[in-house]
Amino acid sequence: MEWMKLQGPYSGPLLEFLSENRTNYDAFIFFTYLYCTTFFGLPLVGDRALLVPAAHDELPIYLSIFEGLFHAPRMILYNTEEEQQFVTSKFHTGAIPSDIIGTGIDVPEGIDPSAFEQKYGVRNFIIYVGRIDESKGCKELFDYFIRYKSETDSPIKLVLMGKAVMDVPENPDIVPLGFVSDQDKYGGILASELLVMPSPFESLSIVLLEAWHCTRPVLANGNCAVLKGQCSRSNAGLWYRNYDEFKECLDLLLRHKELRDLMGKQGKKFVEANYNWEIVEKKYLQSIGKFIASRR
Known part of the structure; x- marks a missing residue:
């Protein structure tokens, strides 16, 4: 008490x-x-x-x-x-x-991915949006992403948006931006290849809805039943439960733009039908x- x-x-x-x-x-x-x-x-x-x-x-x-x-x-x-x-x-x-x-969800007018890319000088990236915290699965995400980069020749980067309450690895392929405006947040999501959501604890992930509104697919922590359920119902996200699944899902999504586009469209339709x-x-x-x- x-x-x-x-x-x-x-x-x-x-x-x-x-x-x-x-x-x-x-x-x-x-x-x-x-x-x-x-x-x-x-x-x-x-x-x-x-x-x-x-x-x-x-x-x-x-x-x-x-x-x-x-x-x-x-x-x-x-x-x-x-x-x-x-x-x-x-x-x-x-x-x-x-x-x-x-x-x-509340979405600003005039989302401009090219303005985001010019402002922050970053292209070809996946994005994480939220508090950068070990309890949000960020340490595991960093470990998985760094290992993925070491095992592949992918040029992909990881962009982070949000307050860091843990140490972020000093790595040229991990780009922490800290707090950003809503305009930049949505611009960054729209400029990304996909959104990654590593949190094991959610009751509803609003950032998944925001990504789908921007027609971007999601790669989520499948050990969280809520994230897995949102991805399954929307047909707009894949999920992983370990590193091997993370690697295979990320490879699949990055290799196939048509798959990303299709999943993104399904996500937007899902949000419009259920979460406006x-x-x-x-x-x-x-x-x-x-x-x-x-x-x-």
Whole structure:
């Protein structure tokens, strides 16, 4: 419990407001299971609460303090089928009504891959977008990529976008750019051959959706059920579980532009059909409507 308070953000006035106004609202929606706002706030209004847990197989979720939390809401809204399966298996929440919704993405106008290439002076690359962290699978990615380069004559480079909280190898073929603007992020994705996603822990990978919006295929960590599921449903990504599979999949994608183009088109179609804001908003309104109707 002390760890949870330190995890934050802890807001006494927020909890007081929830207690005093619990009957003034038809529904309260709590996002992510992991933080104080949900952990202390949801039980105060449990009979009117919907939870969007953003849960995945990570160490904190095995703390005993969360056992009761997942039984407190009256409806759970999941990001993916795999998240629903994990939570239902872990907490035995099958009797709680639930829906699978996801989220939308915001894309800037005028994405220009040539402007990105000119600005950063890099071409012929695969790209990683996100926090550069060992827990995100980045150490394994670096090891795999450096080994791949040593075993092949491929000129491909690895471009990194995001804050580094671990050491990045000093290697001429690994290009860390740090934080970039949304314009540069999308320009970089569109300029890349493909996006690589090595994280073992996800409830929904937004960067996969961003890559597919840009018609770029994905190479993902197949040890993450969520990433594997997203790639399978979209027909827009391959996945690896070890170095040999990483090498073969990367070789296949880099050798066959027509395959990359086809997978990218399938990815964009998948995102447009499931993850634009209009569709996501409609799903939320339907779920909230069902929830309120059931309470009444």
